[in-house]
Amino acid sequence: MESMVAEHDAIALEPLLEKVYRDGGYDFREYKRGTVTRRLERRLHATGVRTYWAYMKFLDAHPEEYQRLTDDLTIKVSGFFRSPYTSQQVAKLVLPELVSHKRKQRERSLRFWSTACARGEEPYSIAMMLAEFLGHRLPDFDISIHATDISRQALKEAWAGVYSTKDIEGLPSAILGGYFTGSGEGYEVTADIRQMVSFSYFDLASTTKPPFLNLDCIFCCNVLIYLQKTLQERVLGMLYDSLTTPGYLILGEVETPPESLREKLECLDSKAKIYKKNGKG
Ligand SMILES: C[S@@+](CC[C@H](N)C(=O)[O-])C[C@H]1O[C@@H](n2cnc3c(N)ncnc32)[C@H](O)[C@@H]1O
Structure with missing residues (x-):
């Protein structure tokens, strides 16, 4: 998937995670950045917005997106008797x-x-x-x-x-x-x-x-x-x-x-x- 996030937008990542914590109650501030950014890209694609700043506005207008983001940010691969x-x-x-x-x-x-x-x-x-x-x-x-x-x-x-x-x-x-x-x-x-x-x-x-x-x-x-x-x-x-x-x-x-x-x-x-x-x- 081609990255939609321009480099200049990457500085918006911290404010975005801060917002998700403050307004959504989900704390991804200390998650490894690689997974978080990859998964965020999926939400940008899904919601049709192009930047983290625009995504913050989207969150304000669609509070149900906090849960969707959380469901997408978490990797739920598992299995019975996995190991x-x-x-x-x-x-x-x-x-x-x-x-x-x-x-x-x-x-x-x-x-x-x-x-x-x-x-x-x-x-x-x-x-x-x-x-x-x-x-x-x-x-x-x-x-x-x-x-x-x-x-x-x-x-x-x-x-x-x-x-x-x-x-x-x-x-x-x-x-x-x-x-x-x-x-x-x-x-x-x-x-x-x-x-x-x-x-x-x-x-x-x-x-x-x-x-x-x-x-x-x-x-x-x-x-x-x-x-x-x-x-x-x-x-x-x-x-x-x-x-x-x-x-x-x-x-x-x-x-x-x-x-x-x-x-x-x-x-x-x-x-x-x-x-x-x-x-x-
Ligand atoms: C890869 S699965 C692991 C499932 C199972 N423990 C296993 O080993 O098969 C990771 C799980 O961690 C959950 N998770 C991620 N961050 C979490 C957090 N801060 N608190 C509780 N669960 C979390 C995810 O929602 C996901 O279901």
Whole structure:
């Protein structure tokens, strides 16, 4: 796509992001510039305006554009059991240790957070992993999987829990047969799995105060890559505060914790990006 944004207009990027934050409530000020500008271009094409300045005027006249921009600025590529190796290592390293700890503490609660849940594939995969791992012991636990995102469109689809043939492609037949109903028209996640997951809007960039506390395990996968370093640090600091001890943090395959947290987190698997808060720091 040919760039519509002249170089002189590029200085309008900061005021535009400031406006989107101030008037629209969406904070992309500390996102990596490459993705933001590429995605903004799409909105310029879609709305037929040629410059960032004109786009600011367009936003004033069409406030519904803030949400469309947010939906376009966010990349929602995901998948059930997206990283097979990570899923395998969570089942091998995290779940046995966590469940055994809970048993010793005589605690029934298992609290998870999928921090950028997109269309729900990740939190539902967590629920399926728990169902697979716990088997007949599943009713012994109170499971809550909080699933949050800033794309309201993605949250709506996640909540519906219905997926296309392409979405479920490659899933083992035991998972497909055990946790989905339906056929080519649409595959719906079963009620048993859905009732473990609750979806809500939460912007990771909006605060350093955790919305949930005493969590056992947090998935923050494939969202940090879009954020600048300072924001990555703030987000991960907040996630660290949300975890109980022991608590587990799972990142995306190409993501790592910042220097400031490396000493406080034990790395359980550097390839699967599984970290553990032991409460030393
Ligand atoms: C590439 S998807 C990752 C989905 C899933 N975690 C995975 O690994 O497959 C990135 C998601 O991050 C969400 N996102 C981007 N910025 C966010 C923010 N500040 N707070 C919460 N979610 C955000 C996007 O809307 C999108 O759904």
